[in-house]
Amino acid sequence: MPKRSRSYKAAQLERLKDPNYAAEYINAAMEAGDDAALLLALRNVVEARTVNSVASEAGLSRESIYRMLSETGNPCYSSLLGILGALGLQFKIQPTLQDSREREMHSPDSSLVWEVNDRPHPYFSQKLEEFTRAFRQFGNAASEDESSTMEREVMEMAA
Numbered sequence: 001m002p003k004r005s006r007s008y009k010a011a012q013l014e015r016l017k018d019p020n021y022a023a024e025y026i027n028a029a030m031e032a033g034d035d036a037a038l039l040l041a042l043r044n045v046v047e048a049r050t051v052n053s054v055a056s057e058a059g060l061s062r063e064s065i066y067r068m069l070s071e072t073g074n075p076c077y078s079s080l081l082g083i084l085g086a087l088g089l090q091f092k093i094q095p096t097l098q099d100s101r102e103r104e105m106h107s108p109d110s111s112l113v114w115e116v117n118d119r120p121h122p123y124f125s126q127k128l129e130e131f132t133r134a135f136r137q138f139g140n141a142a143s144e145d146e147s148s149t150m151e152r153e154v155m156e157m158a159a
Contacts, residue, residue, distance in 0.1 A: 016045050028041075043070075049086075
């Protein structure tokens with residue numbers, strides 16, 4: 001007796017019910033730079049969640065969703081946001097990697113641009129808060145030796 005298998009489409013629709021997988025799937029289609037690929041990816045995710053349920057949550061008709069997500073479809077921004085909202089997804093705008101590198105090269109004195117490794121460690125922030133609390137608690141009663149010792153400890157931890 002031959003082994004039963006399910007179709008690729010059925011397996012794909014099952015995977016697309018997971019919001020994380022669906023987001024990656026749509027992002028990959030967007031990165032391809034092809035409008036038709038994006039619309040196809042959105043249509044597949046909508047079909048995985050059933051078109052009727054997405055249409056009712058998005059406040060659109062089932063027919064208009066099919067029309068918007070067809071190969072020649074041209075959905076308006078508000079309809080696209082409604083569909084994405086019904087799917088539990090959202091747009092995220094970020095600079096392209098090339099643009100951010102160019103901007104960083106043109107403004108080397110900008111202290112607001114941090115690299116990942118330049119950010120203070122959370123432990124440093126915690127110790128700095130403890131130092132501040134202790135300093136305020138001692139107030140004027142704290143001698144210079146005690147405060148400089150605390151300062152040195154915090155700086156050593158930050159290094």
